[in-house]
Amino acid sequence: MGNIFTQWFGDNLLTYILIPVPILIYVLVFALYAVLGERKVSAWIQNRIGPNRTDRFGLLQTILDTLKLIQKEIIIPNRTDKLFFRMAPYIVFTSVFLGYAVLPFSSVYIGVDMNLGLFYFFAITSLGVIGVLMAGWSSNNKYSLFGGMRTVAQIVSYEIPTALSAIVVVMLAGTLSMQKLAELQAGGVFNWFIFGGPGSAIKIFLIPIMVVSTVILFMSTLAETNRTPFDLTEADSELVAGVHVDYSGMMFAMFFLAEYAQMFAVSGVVTTLFLGGWQSPFGNLIPFLNTPVFQVFWFLAKGLFLVFVQMWLRWTLPRVRIDQLMTMCWKYLIPITLVNLFLVGLYIILT
Numbered sequence: 001m002g003n004i005f006t007q008w009f010g011d012n013l014l015t016y017i018l019i020p021v022p023i024l025i026y027v028l029v030f031a032l033y034a035v036l037g038e039r040k041v042s043a044w045i046q047n048r049i050g051p052n053r054t055d056r057f058g059l060l061q062t063i064l065d066t067l068k069l070i071q072k073e074i075i076i077p078n079r080t081d082k083l084f085f086r087m088a089p090y091i092v093f094t095s096v097f098l099g100y101a102v103l104p105f106s107s108v109y110i111g112v113d114m115n116l117g118l119f120y121f122f123a124i125t126s127l128g129v130i131g132v133l134m135a136g137w138s139s140n141n142k143y144s145l146f147g148g149m150r151t152v153a154q155i156v157s158y159e160i161p162t163a164l165s166a167i168v169v170v171m172l173a174g175t176l177s178m179q180k181l182a183e184l185q186a187g188g189v190f191n192w193f194i195f196g197g198p199g200s201a202i203k204i205f206l207i208p209i210m211v212v213s214t215v216i217l218f219m220s221t222l223a224e225t226n227r228t229p230f231d232l233t234e235a236d237s238e239l240v241a242g243v244h245v246d247y248s249g250m251m252f253a254m255f256f257l258a259e260y261a262q263m264f265a266v267s268g269v270v271t272t273l274f275l276g277g278w279q280s281p282f283g284n285l286i287p288f289l290n291t292p293v294f295q296v297f298w299f300l301a302k303g304l305f306l307v308f309v310q311m312w313l314r315w316t317l318p319r320v321r322i323d324q325l326m327t328m329c330w331k332y333l334i335p336i337t338l339v340n341l342f343l344v345g346l347y348i349i350l351t
């Protein structure tokens with residue numbers, strides 16, 4: 001399995017128990033402080049102070065908010081389909097968490113280094129739409145149902161440019177393994193796939209194609225995570241809170257946990273595909289920066305930067321209409337990714 005736990009404990013049951021634990025802890029801690037980070041970013045953009053009451057910097061704010069949610073009663077309206085209503089938030093979170101299994105945090109730590117890792121990630125995280133649709137339908141509420149149906153249309157549509165943008169890298173790399181994709185980008189920032197990847201000098205012709213593919217992939221993941229300007233699932237000005245409108249307590253918190261967990265998960269995919277994964281931007285010039293500890297640092301730093309950009313866009317851009325959302329996908333992003341795919345295929349044939 002190519003990670004540090006198999007080296008210590010071998011290929012046994014204990015290994016399979018220990019591997020997910022650090023990832024689960026990271027997801028929980030990240031979600032807690034990503035909420036705080038978003039509140040701080042929004043305050044900074046809007047020239048406010050943000051949370052600062054629980055201590056000097058408000059670091060305990062989201063912990064106390066979580067304790068409050070744990071104590072709140074979970075209210076299930078009589079009109080709901082109770083089984084689906086209860087299952088929905090857990091399906092959404094589980095599908096996102098399973099995607100972390102193939103994220104390469106370093107050369108020695110990855111949940112499962114499978115040959116179809118990228119395909120697995122897109123397949124397993126797309127199951128979250130089933131949970132959102134279950135939440136919208138089981139609530140027996142027109143606003144929830146509208147939100148659920150919007151999510152289905154949005155995610156199914158934007159999965160196409162997401163996959164096509166990723167295939168551009170797969171064509172150049174010849175593998176779907178997330179770990180191998182990161183390993184291929186060794187040697188410094190100019191060997192990252194956003195700059196054409198490792199290869200000869202003529203790869204300069206790939207740079208515009210790869211930059212456009214990176215931007216499209218990032219935009220598509222915004223839509224898949226229901227982030228502004230594509231947060232039509234929970235558009236408060238139209239749908240009150242969308243699929244969340246009838247949820248309370250920790251069931252409500254599970255949706256937010258899944259959202260923030262997916263924010264980093266898709267950022268990790270963009271990082272692995274285009275930004276070198278866990279590779280140091282300095283290549284082998286400073287060898288100790290390529291040690292496993294620093295590899296984790298580079299991966300987290302790149303991923304968290306993209307999460308910051310997601311937050312930045314939320315508090316900067318207005319929400320688009322549903323027709324604008326679909327027009328952007330089908331009239332612009334998909335044709336552009338198809339052109340990119342053709343150009344990269346032509347490059348591979350000619351070189």
